[in-house]
Amino acid sequence: MKLLLVEDDFDLAGVLGHSLSTRGFEVLCCGDGLEALTAARKNSFDVVVLDLTLPRLDGLELLQRLRADGNQTPVLVLTARGAVSERIVGLEAGADDYLAKPFDLDELVARLRALTRRLGRDGDLRCGQVRYEATSRAFYRDQSPLDLSPRESELLKRLMSRVDHVVPKEELRLAVFGADDAAQPDAVEVLVHRLRKKLQGASAEILTLRGVGYLLCDESSSAAQRSGAR
Template sequence: MNRPAILIVEDEKKLSRVLQLELEYENYQTQIADNGTDALQLIETKNWDLVLLDIMLPELSGLEVLRRIRRNDQQTPVILLTARDQVYDKVSGLDSGANDYVTKPFQIEELLARVRVHLRQQNKKNKLYTGDLHVDLNTRQVIRSSSEIELTPREFDLLIYLLQNKNIVLTREQLIEKVWGYDYAGDTNVVDVYIRYLRQKIDKDFDQKYIHTIRGVGYMIKDPSE
């Protein structure tokens, strides 16, 4: 099982080292950046499960780093590390997209608890399911009835969009736009072809069928519990 990766952005070397030791003791992967510029470079080159971000940083402030993160990434949890008297920065940070903050000096147990909460929440967001069909967005693993199903990248993207909109009828045009992209210039019949591929892998060997054709309109995944 992969260990969650946490980026520590903190210029106080003693504090960053303590955080690193405590987090690694809890079986997290960690890396330290001691300024805003290095933090952004690390964020651009690796997928992080969570970022601990000090507000007072050299080169680029923590708030500026946060704003740049949120331009392209609305998902990765960010916990701000703030000084006791920085009320304005706390508000600005939350308004800029931070998920949480802890005030220095803090108890490490409190920080670890907040890390666990946000990682659990993020883990739930990265999983989709209907009935006995489960998809992990992080690992791109697809499982039905305890058996793993191998999908091509396009099949996976199509399945994800159908699951994200389960119980909603999606037209071929909608699927082309969201899965193939705005600039796709081919025939919409490609959707029918890939739906057939998905059915062969997802539904063929099961009595319960998830992928449904709505004649004259499009396709949907129907949740059996609804």
């Protein structure tokens, strides 16, 4: 599995690159944004691990240029910028997952493998019997199209891009309604309620973590994974 590691901390890049290599990844390290952009345009990667604070070309700008090129390689942003608002900026720029520093190597590897499993090079997303087809921007339950409103679609896409990970409620509200939208406080809850009805029997379940956010998972997940969720 080919991985592009974009990290300007030489020591961290060396240690992380070696650790990922021992886990089965073929790693190419780049120390600045322009170097990484050139590498991504010349080579095909299965996944990208991207720091945001980079010399010559900032990580967000790099990410935006890749997406503008039509490059849909899964990108995990790895950075010390951990605030929700900053995570939202990264996700809106085209990131597929976000892990704040300091991080656990096992969690990073698990997230990378999950990304490459569920997010194909074509940009499709999958959870249980539900899939999102990037080319048509449509959702399907097996082979049958799901009838979703634009806001339901945006919310489900956000959840499907982070399967098995909690998405903060405020992040979903901003993604679906925007910062200036006069959405009611329970607007996200209403959309989640509607989606749950439409996903019944599709082995894709939206769990509520009170005071935190929502998590989408396959209904075959273990009970331990769901502890504390409703």
